[in-house]
Amino acid sequence: MEVEKFKYDNRIVRDFAFASFLWGLVGMLVGLIIALQLIFPQLNFIEYATFGRLRPIHTNAVIFAFVGNGIFMGVYYSLQRLCKARMFSDVLSQIHFWGWQLIIVLAACTLIFGITSGKEYAELEWPIDILITVIWVIFGINMFGTIFTRRERHLYVAIWFYIATWITVAMLHIVNSMELPISLWKSYSAYAGVQDALVEWWYGHNAVAFFLTTPYLGMMYYFLPKAANRPVYSYRLSIIHFWALIFIYIWAGPHHLLYTALPDWAQSLGTVFSIMLIAPSWGGMINGLLTLRGAWDRVRDDVVLKFFVVAVTAYGMATFEGPMLAIKSVNAISHYTDWTIAHVHVGALGWNGFLTFAVLFWLIPRIYRTELYSKKLANIHFWVATLGILFYVIPMYWSGWTQWSILRQFTPEGVLKYPNFLESVKAIMPMYYMRAFGGALYLTGACIGVYNLLKTAQQGTLLADEDAEAPALTKQYVAHGTKHWHRWIERRPIQMLIFAFVAVIIGGVIEFVPTFLIKSNIPTIASVKPYTPLELQGRDIYVREGCYLCHSQMIRPFRAEVARYGEYSKAGEFIYDHPFQWGSKRNGPDLAREGVGNNKKSDSWHYNHLDDPRSVSDGSIMPSYSFMLDHDLDISTTEKKIRAMQTLGVPYPAGYDKVANDDLEKQALEIQASLKKDKVNCSEKKEVIAVIAYLQRLGKDITVENQKTATLNNANQ
């Protein structure tokens, strides 16, 4: 049989590796800054760097820049070797690399200017969404091209994970990014309220599943056996792991919306599948850890294995905790508190972070044909970062439980013991200090790691094109042993792609179809009316500033929440919300009924609060939005916005777009007059007026005078 000679492309692996750790440092640094902003709100000193604008930069940088480049590094290295072929096209590799870096830069540049679609982990606006799609397709062509030109008949399990990742991320990204552009940098989600929430968390949950998990599992199945120099513990288990994981994961999204206005059956579905998810997740974790059977003595000396062990253990902890958090009574505590923050950081810092560094410490010396610059530094990195994780997550667990227990306490007389949300914020401040310390430790570790990697690269020489040889793949497949179905699919990438797609799409379709199509799932409430033009403009500023990152608009049906915020939220209240703004974490109180009942404040209170939150709320950690007092509201967009809303089904009267600005100005003058009464002089043209209008509107649809209609409609549900 003729042996073919070819070369592996190590340069592209190197490029993605460097991009991964350099962006990783940026993402972690921004994380540290926002952790400090929660302690020292004065650090929100310019409008481009408030918590609300930096937080999406942190999450996007860590997920898509640090882990994203980490994925491509791992895929480009392992795929070539498992397929015994160079990457399909060097040009596509380069376009993929530079295209992805461009996306990251555009993301950072737009997010600081408040250009956001307002949906967590999918904040990027539509032109960048399209660019992501194009680059992802290029990655797919390059990956499948390599698979098609391979010299190894069977596809190793790592490749299945890569294939499932590619197809599922494509599906999630496209479905969740459906939006109606009104300008180059502004669009409205095509979905509204409950539907938007369901699509967003189906995406958000599965971004964790298919961006942060499956590609990294593929990398675990390749790099861990390499590092341990022994085969994976059970290949059979890996087959079960793969199919069960991708099938079940896709269903679990609604666990992010427990006790919300999402229909009950969808919540229950999310819970059941989340609990089932323990089985395949732990199957994978056990498979990873047991790969080290007989090699545990090496873990003591081999820093790469150390990183792997902590990564896989963190994966096990996070995937046990995740299903527990999907149980309603547990979720009641974790949702909106720091428990969720702790949970995601076990995954991000432990699983993704440590696995990335394990692979980097294994891979960089190999492609640079040298030894790791300093094992001692790598060990220091390991211990500093491990302590960093502990200092990060333990205070966050503590903080979550503390806040939950404070907010639900009643006096013997039956009123809230701590009616002011700020009481709970003040109580968890010490935990925030510790968290920032933990984050700083982790970042210090990462800096040491990056220094170590750069010095390693410096002392070696990159083997850009690595010689390899393998016999060409014969056209005739000679079967040996007993045949079975999976063996058939293991050498057919397209069938694998289709089967994986079918597996992931079933869950999505089952969840979506009824919610989209059955009217009874989203009961309409007659008293719920579209936003006025001024309120709509105010809402867009609310979205721009990322207010939803700290303030939820979803009152759950708990005694403490109803007592604090008012009547619990109904699905029908959100039908005109493009995008929904339910939020996922409360650093401040819920705002769903900010404009009514006990929560109602005067216009001047809001004005002063936005100008300087601590002047009216002692101890508040909210950034100052004094720039809203200076910036003029851009009313040139009103017409377009109204027309876009009409296209999306919001029932403004025909031709309303032409007169919308008249109504806007009228309402602005009313608010100006109300402010004047309280001796606040402000032009009616300022942004703050629109924001006040929006905040005062929140919850007004279901007030006492409207209650009769609402009850009537609820009775019909």
Place this chain on the structure above:
Amino acid sequence: MFSFIKKYAESMNGVDVYPKIAMFIFLVVFVAMLLIVWKADKKYIDELEHMPLNENDN
């Protein structure tokens, strides 16, 4: 969105049978997978699991 299929789906009776069908498909596939994996040829599995290690790059 999806208005073109909306009118058909709204008239569907017992749409709640969908999750049950999906669950059934999942169980069938899962059990079949267990059986296939259990009955797989050991030599063949050995060959596959050594794939990452059978490279000459180290």
